[in-house]
Amino acid sequence: MTTNEILPRWDNTTEYPSFTSKEWTADIDAVKAAITKITANMKNFAPQLTNPQEPLPPHALEGMQETLFISSEAMLLLYNLSSYASFEFSLDSKNVEAEKMYSYLYKDMFSQFEIAMTPLNLFLSKTSDENFAQFFKAEKIKDYSFHYSRSRMKKDHLLSEKEEEIMSTLRKDGHTSWGNLYSSISSSARVKINHPSYPEPTSIAVAFGNTQGSDEALRKASWEGIQNTWKEHQQTAAAIVNALAGWRHDVNNLRSTPTKKLDFLDEPLHSNRIKAETLQAMIDACSDYRPKIQAAAKTMAKYYGKKQLDPWDLVAPAPIKSETGLTFKESFKQVKDAFTHMDPTFGEFAQMMLDKNWIDMSIRPNKRNGAYCGGFSKSRSPRVFMTFSGSSQNTSTLAHELGHAYHNWVMRDMTKISTMYTMSLAETASIFAEQTLFDYQISTAKSKDEVLDVYWSIAEGAVSLLLNIPTRFEYEKNFYEKRKAGYVNPDELTGLMNDAYTKWYGDSLSQPDPMFWATKLHFSMSGLSFYNFPYTFGYLFSLSLYARKDEWGKDFSAKYTAILRDTGMMTAEDLVQKHLGEDITDKKFWMKALDTVAVKLEEFNKL
Ligand SMILES: [Zn+2]
Structure with missing residues (x-):
């Protein structure tokens, strides 16, 4: 990389010139006014809202539809404002104004908005099918129907309004505190x-x-x-995971009905919009392919001059001579050429992102680490955030993030609510873009090292998503089962983790990672459990689309875009049935995707 190269920088002034601009203030005021209006409407329609089974008189129906519409407009502004604040904060983590605004939006505005909307949200969850169908006949809110029909699936598990209120009050200093405790240990230890x-x-x-x-x-x-x-810190770490799991078991027990008992996987499956059978089929298929992935892990070990990988090698780079490094221009060109080779519109999209100053690769003193894709919901324009390093990893990250940006771009004319996909489908376009780059890099590589570098990324990805993620899932599932019978002590947690590692890695790893249950943040988050299987799901789903690109030929672009556009409005099962005519509860669907990985890994082993 050259030191004097000018790196692309964001221009976000098109959204808001600054935090003190009239545009910023106008949007904040509009959200406040919307919250006031929503709160007043909830009071007006209280008699109907508290009797969800009664038929709705026309004036209440229209008023409540209007309220939902007001909320959708306000939500758009709230997202827009918080994107700007978080982007400014990412560029400069010492920007006090940005930090203050971000925390104001999250701690005050979003929660006020949510509290204001609670009566209507509960009403739509509990109301009769007739009221529900009638409600979503209105054109300007009909796209919300899928979202609320998902909430309605949980209606039998709702407690009384008072009990729900007590639970969310206790959550703040109960459940949530455990996750905060983990964060404070991991940042101060x-x-x-x-x-x-x-x-x-x-x-x-x-x-x-x-x-x-x-x-x-x-x-x-x-x-x-x-x-x-x-x-x-293992006693504290064990107390954290036990409290989080224990809380979730208790809540599930409280919400269970005589006909439907809730279990620990129900919530993560529901929020990822996939069925239990789908998850099982995917895990079973991965399990069958373990030997092939383990073989690739052993090949990686060979490059390190070892028979087996050690746990400290799992996120290590390819053991090739130090890279000469790329300039940004070269790195971008690789991505753009690879995209164009796949489909000219992809390449044009990458160029547009650069021309419009929607990519920030700059190196700044207080810039945050990491890479992400975000966007502005008013202008529906995506943004890619990264820091340029010149490594080949940096190039694949650029392709990955531009993939996310493309996903958002093809949905820009849709209502915000219908673009809200879940984590299981969130990585579809990003992994697709990465694969596009990898194949292009292999076909245009000029040296053996370049080829190895790409295959290394492919192998490392496969080991991570097909051995490490299933290991995490296996451990977490077994832990939640065991937790039902009582407290699980640190030695037992270590034992469960070791067993999971041995099952998935076999002899490709010299020893398990015994403290992984404590070292990995994902097991100690209060917001989410099972923050693992959606990664593997997204990876294999994306690969199965990638495998179709030749078969689709000239229809590729139209078909691919149509799938991306449906990701926010369907369950994963329905999406695949509609567009690919396949059943993802069947192991065979996943095996086809795994076959494409196996072919690549075979090439890697032969290198
Ligand atoms: Zn991603």
Whole structure:
């Protein structure tokens, strides 16, 4: 990479010139006015809202439809405002104004909005089928029907209004606090790394960063340091996961009815809009392919001069000579050419993102780490956030994020609510874009190292999504089962984790990652459980679309776009049935996708 290259920067002034601009103030005021109006309407229609089974008189019907419409407009503004605040904060983590506004929007505005909408949301969950059907006949809100019909599926599990209120009040200092406790330990704990470059203890984040580096001695020492740190905190870490799981079991028991008992997977499946049979079919298929993925892990080990991978190698880079590095221009060109090769409109889209200043790759002193794709909901324009490094990994991240941006772009004329896809389908376009880049890079590689570098990314992705994610799922499922019988102590948690590693990695790994139940944030989040299987789902689903590209030929672009446009309005089962005519509750669907991975891994093993 050249030091004086001008890197692309965002121009977000088209949305708001600043936090003090009249445009910003106008949108804030509009949201406040909408909340006031919604609250007043809820009072006016209280008699109907509290008797959801009664037929709706016309004036109440129209008034409530209008209220939902007002809320949809306000929501659009709220998203727009918070995008701007979070983008400004990402560019400069010391921007106090941005931080203040972001927290104001999240802590005050969003929660006021939600409280104002609660009576209508409850009404739409509980009302009769006749009222529901009549309600969504109105053109300007009809797109909300799918969203609310999903909430209605849970209506038998709602408690009384008073009980729901008590539960959300207790949640703040109960359930949510456990997740916060985890975050505060992981940001304040110190790691002692037994390596000359670390005479003083450092943070967990720095130690984890070292495990992604090319220096094996440092990787090992950092991994061991993280293990030791969490071992010191293992009683607290165990208390956190036990409390979170125990709370979820209790809530499920309270919400269970004599005819339908709720279990720990119901909520994660519901929020990902997939069926239990689908998840089972996918996991079973992955299980059958374990030997093939393990073989690739062993090939990776060979490149490190080992028989088996060590747990500190799992996120390590390809062991090739230090890269010469790319300029941004070269990196962007690779992505654009790969996209154009797939479909000219993809390439044009990438160029438009650059020309419109919707990509930020700049290097700034207080810029946040990481990469993401976001967007403005008023102008429906996507934004890609990254920091340029010149590595080949950086190029594939650019393709990945531009894939997300494309997904949002093809839905720009749709109502916001119908574009809200779940995590299981969120990675469809990003992984598709990555695969597009990989295939193009392989076909145009100029050296053996370049080829190896691409295959390494493919193999590492497969090991991560087809062995590591299933390991996490296996552990978490077994832990939730065991938690039903009572407290699970740190030794037992370690035992469950070790068993899961052994089952999925077999002999491709020298030893399990025993403290992973504590070191991995995802097991200790209060907002979500089972933050794992949707990754594998998205990966395999995207690969199964990718495998169709030749078969679709000249219809490819139209078909692909049509699928992306439906991701926010359908369950995954219905989406695949409609567009591919296939049944994802059948293991065979997943095996076809896994076959495409196996072919690539076979190439990698042969290199
Ligand atoms: Zn992504």
